[in-house]
Amino acid sequence: MTTAPAQAGWRFRQPSVIPGFGLTLGFSLAYLTLIILIPLSGLLWRSAALGWPEFWAIATDRRTINALRISFGTAFVAAAVNVVFGTLVAWVLVRYRFPGRRIVDAMVDLPFALPTAVAGIALTTLYAPNGWIGKLLMPLGIKVAYTPLGIVIALIFIGLPFVVRTVQPIMEEIDKEVEEAAATLGANRFQIITRILFPGLAPAIVTGFALAFARGVGEYGSVIFIAGNLPYKSEIAPLLIVIRLEEYNYPAATAIAAIMLALSFIMLLVVNLAQSWSRKRYG
Amino acid sequence: MADPEIKSYEPHHESQSAAVTESRPARLALMAVAFAFLGIFLLLPLIIVFNEAFAKGIGAYTEALGNPDTRSAIRLTLLVAAISVPLNIVFGISAAWAIAKFEFKGKAFLTTLIDLPFSVSPVISGLVYVLLFGAQGLLGTWLKAHGIVILFAVPGIVLATIFVTFPFVARELIPLMQEQGNGDEEAALSLGANGWQTFWYVTLPNVKWGLLYGVLLCNARAMGEFGAVSVVSGHIRGLTNTMPLHVEILYNEYNAVGAFAVASLLAGLALVTLVLKTLLEMRYGAEIAATRGH
Numbered sequence: 366m367t368t369a370p371a372q373a374g375w376r377f378r379q380p381s382v383i384p385g386f387g388l389t390l391g392f393s394l395a396y397l398t399l400i401i402l403i404p405l406s407g408l409l410w411r412s413a414a415l416g417w418p419e420f421w422a423i424a425t426d427r428r429t430i431n432a433l434r435i436s437f438g439t440a441f442v443a444a445a446v447n448v449v450f451g452t453l454v455a456w457v458l459v460r461y462r463f464p465g466r467r468i469v470d471a472m473v474d475l476p477f478a479l480p481t482a483v484a485g486i487a488l489t490t491l492y493a494p495n496g497w498i499g500k501l502l503m504p505l506g507i508k509v510a511y512t513p514l515g516i517v518i519a520l521i522f523i524g525l526p527f528v529v530r531t532v533q534p535i536m537e538e539i540d541k542e543v544e545e546a547a548a549t550l551g552a553n554r555f556q557i558i559t560r561i562l563f564p565g566l567a568p569a570i571v572t573g574f575a576l577a578f579a580r581g582v583g584e585y586g587s588v589i590f591i592a593g594n595l596p597y598k599s600e601i602a603p604l605l606i607v608i609r610l611e612e613y614n615y616p617a618a619t620a621i622a623a624i625m626l627a628l629s630f631i632m633l634l635v636v637n638l639a640q641s642w643s644r645k646r647y648g
Numbered sequence: 649m650a651d652p653e654i655k656s657y658e659p660h661h662e663s664q665s666a667a668v669t670e671s672r673p674a675r676l677a678l679m680a681v682a683f684a685f686l687g688i689f690l691l692l693p694l695i696i697v698f699n700e701a702f703a704k705g706i707g708a709y710t711e712a713l714g715n716p717d718t719r720s721a722i723r724l725t726l727l728v729a730a731i732s733v734p735l736n737i738v739f740g741i742s743a744a745w746a747i748a749k750f751e752f753k754g755k756a757f758l759t760t761l762i763d764l765p766f767s768v769s770p771v772i773s774g775l776v777y778v779l780l781f782g783a784q785g786l787l788g789t790w791l792k793a794h795g796i797v798i799l800f801a802v803p804g805i806v807l808a809t810i811f812v813t814f815p816f817v818a819r820e821l822i823p824l825m826q827e828q829g830n831g832d833e834e835a836a837l838s839l840g841a842n843g844w845q846t847f848w849y850v851t852l853p854n855v856k857w858g859l860l861y862g863v864l865l866c867n868a869r870a871m872g873e874f875g876a877v878s879v880v881s882g883h884i885r886g887l888t889n890t891m892p893l894h895v896e897i898l899y900n901e902y903n904a905v906g907a908f909a910v911a912s913l914l915a916g917l918a919l920v921t922l923v924l925k926t927l928l929e930m931r932y933g934a935e936i937a938a939t940r941g942h
Contacts, residue, residue: 378752383833384843390746393758396739400810401764404776407786411779450685457682461675469683471926475690477865478918478925480872482892483911486899487693490700497692522689554670583769586874586892590899603771607879610775615784622772629767 412623415616423620428596429605433624436602439513440581443520444528447577448570451528458529459536473529476522481586488519489591511593516601519587524577531573535566567643575636579629697915700908712909720886721894721910727802728877728890729870732809736866740817741859745847748825749833759822765814773811774879777804800882805890808876813866820862824855824936857932861925868921872914 378386412420423429458470476484492499492509499510509515539562547557585603592599602625609618670678702709712718743762747755765773779785781798791798798804832854836846852859874892881888889897891910898907928936 376753378750381750381830382837383749383830383846384837385745385847386750386752389742390750390752393739393743393746396742397758397761400807400814401761404780404811405764405768407780408772408776411786450682453678454682454686457679460669461679463679467926467930469686471922472686472690474922474925475694475918478868478872478921479694480874480892480895480911480914480918482874482895483697483872483914483918484693486895486907486911487697490696490904491692497696498688518689522693525689579767583767583772584875585769585771585878590896603769603875606771606775610778610879613784615779615782618775619779622769622775625769625772633767 408619408622408626411615411619415620419616420620420623423617424624426617428600429602429617429621429624431597432600432602432605432621433628435513435516435598435600436582436625437628439516439601440520440524440578440584443517443524443581444574444578446517446521447524447528448574451525451573451577452532452566452570454525455529455533455536459533473526476524476526481523481584482590484522485519485587485590488522488587489515492518492591510591511595511599513592513599515591515593516588516599519591520577520581520584523584523587524581527576527580528570528573531576532566532569535569539565564646567646568640571636571640571643575633579632582625582629582632694915694919697908697911700904701912703908704905708905709909709912712903712906713913715906717886717889718894718906718910721889721891722913724802724805724889725871725891728805728809729867731806732813732870733863733867735810736813736817737859737863739814740821740862740866743818744821744825744855745851747822749830762818763815765811770812770873770875771879774808774876777807777811777880799880800884800888802888804880805877805888808880809870809873812873812876813870816866816869817859817862820858820865820936821855824858825851828854854935857928857935861928861936864921864924864928868918871917 415423454473458466458473489510490496492502492515494500494503494508494510496510502509507514509518543561544557547561552560583603585601585607588601589604592601592604594600594604602621606618606621606625609615609621669675743758746752747759778799780787781791781804782788783792785799798807832850833846836850837843841849872892873890874896877890878893878896881890881893883889883893883897885897891914895907895910895914898910
């Protein structure tokens with residue numbers, strides 16, 4: 366592994382006086398292969414072994430389709446909400462000075478640090494019909510807990526830091542002189558924000574959306590408590606995998622997992638394309 | 649930033665600064681919306697955890713935590729973290745050394761692979777081990793013949809936890825060590841230090857705060873992981889129940905005080921993590937890589 370092929374043009378690695386390349390790369394690759402790659406390829410192998418007719422039957426099962434639609438749909442809505450409010454929160458944190466800013470800034474990472482099961486039972490208790498927030502929404506006829514709306518709420522909680530932490534550093538780097546130049550040239554605040562600030566932030570916002578969306582699609586712990594988990598109505602795809610596993614229906618669990626991985630992969634590609642497009646367009 | 653410069657050639661500085669920020673009412677309105685959003689979505693869930701945990705007084709709270717099943721869940725969570733976090737530290741340091749200190753083909757691809765567990769649903773992270781080690785799994789019959797139990801036991805829980813916390817240390821150290829370059833190490837080596845000495849006395853002190861930062865996040869996730877562990881644990885009370893799984897069991901039994909009492913410990917862990925993380929960022933911001941979050 367350490368000895369690079371001796372051809373003049375192509376080298377596996379650049380020469381270096383620092384030792385330990387073989388040891389560290391070898392250990393890292395072995396660990397990565399054992400923990401991540403072999404188990405994941407086991408999943409692909411098992412779903413490939415299913416055969417097309419069986420795979421197709423599972424994939425087009427109405428319950429599977431509904432679960433996937435609910436997972437991707439609620440994750441999309443939650444990520445969209447987070448784009449709006451996450452960008453706003455980032456703006457307030459970057460541009461305004463107020464007492465306790467450091468604490469508010471630290472709080473944004475709470476969803477990263479708080480175990481998802483804790484978030485799940487806390488949100489469910491808040492939004493249940495007799496909960497602090499549920500009680501206020503009840504007279505308005507809005508039911509949150511045990512409906513798809515509850516899933517959205519949980520995914521907003523989970524996804525918020527992804528948007529804020531992606532947009533915030535780019536906002537900090539914005540050169541105020543450009544804004545000042547625009548202002549001296551007669552642009553009003555609205556024009557400056559839409560024509561000058563937003564284009565610079567667009568790639569970061571797209572990335573933040575994608576990260577929040579991807580996390581939301583796979584999220585399990587915070588959702589299952591608040592969702593109500595009614596098949597066809599509020600049952601998310603990861604939960605359906607768990608249910609199939611508990612029924613010892615390994616083929617179905619495997620197929621749904623493979624579909625989720627494939628859809629996430631396609632989404633990642635689309636987002637990468639969108640990013641390079643927005644960089645070209647605005648960059 | 650470049651404020652003094654601007655002042656020197658801009659006579660109408662006052663009106664100018666008004667043009668590059670919002671009017672006062674707009675500012676206050678934006679801040680009010682942001683605070684309301686954060687209050688409802690972040691602060692209230694945190695408050696309700698402690699509110700429910702102490703809803704029936706301190707006596708009920710301590711009694712809930714004294715329960716033997718709760719005790720064993722706490723012990724298991726500590727044990728799992730004590731195994732999986734050090735393993736991921738060794739991997740993270742090793743991967744960062746190979747990736748940051750050397751130039752080799754396929755480096756970008758390797759870095760992408762390391763981040764892979766973050767883009768996989770926790771449930772799928774658990775599922776892959778069920779497919780491998782379960783009774784119908786690829787290795788299931790072999791394991792059974794040799795009397796090795798991985799699934800629905802501690803080894804399975806540890807493996808699933810390692811999977812989901814895999815990238816934390818590595819992704820913190822790689823950009824940091826890349827930024828620091830090889831100069832210090834090359835100097836140490838040229839002065840006669842061997843590889844291990846260079847690592848212990850030069851590299852490790854250089855990255856210690858970044859490493860601590862990564863370990864902090866890794867540990868928080870290891871102790872709080874729910875989905876992946878739920879799939880491989882089998883939910884055997886007193887045996888394979890971690891704290892987050894125990895929260896679920898108690899909650900589903902309508903034991904709100906018990907569920908929230910255990911949840912309050914996990915929320916306390918989250919708060920301690922956030923405080924330490926913020927302190928690290930404030931004091932050693934320059935020595936921790938620019939990649940934040942996750």
